[in-house]
Amino acid sequence: MFKKLLQLSIKELLQDNIKEFIKPLKEEIEDSKGQLLCCTLDLEQKIINDKDELEQYSRRNCVRINGIGENADENVEDVALEIFKSACPSFGHDHIENCHRVGRKRIQYNTEVETENGPRQIILRLSSYKTQKTTNE
Numbered sequence: 001m002f003k004k005l006l007q008l009s010i011k012e013l014l015q016d017n018i019k020e021f022i023k024p025l026k027e028e029i030e031d032s033k034g035q036l037l038c039c040t041l042d043l044e045q046k047i048i049n050d051k052d053e054l055e056q057y058s059r060r061n062c063v064r065i066n067g068i069g070e071n072a073d074e075n076v077e078d079v080a081l082e083i084f085k086s087a088c089p090s091f092g093h094d095h096i097e098n099c100h101r102v103g104r105k106r107i108q109y110n111t112e113v114e115t116e117n118g119p120r121q122i123i124l125r126l127s128s129y130k131t132q133k134t135t136n137e
Contacts, residue, residue: 061097065122076100080124098125 068079077099084091101120 061126061128063124063126064102065124068119068122070101070119076122080122095127096124097127099123 065080065083068083077093077096080096080099081091081093084095100123102123103120105120
């Protein structure tokens with residue numbers, strides 16, 4: 001009987017000690033979770049901001065052209081090249097990195113293609129920002 005009472009007392013004492021030991025650890029874990037969540041949110045926001053800056057930086061080499069008629073069998077790069085050569089005769093294919101129409105074709109009649117709002121825009125990615133600045137002048 002005494003042995004069981006002693007075991008029970010020791011068990012309760014150990015449980016109390018363990019609870020006291022664990023309580024600050026649980027609080028520390030909760031604090032760490034809060035700090036981790038805060039850091040995660042900060043990093044996510046930084047990633048979003050950095051992504052926006054990179055996209056904006058990469059778009060600075062782009063030029064959009066509006067109102068140019070569209071044909072089904074056209075070479076968009078040649079169309080854009082004609083436009084730029086009229087303003088800057090030294091402009092050539094080597095100044096264009098990429099060129100295409102923006103959006104989806106909607107209606108097609110014979111060789112002429114129109115969208116609901118007229119011809120689609122042409123977007124050009126120029127080889128350098130220097131070229132882009134020259135074309136804007």
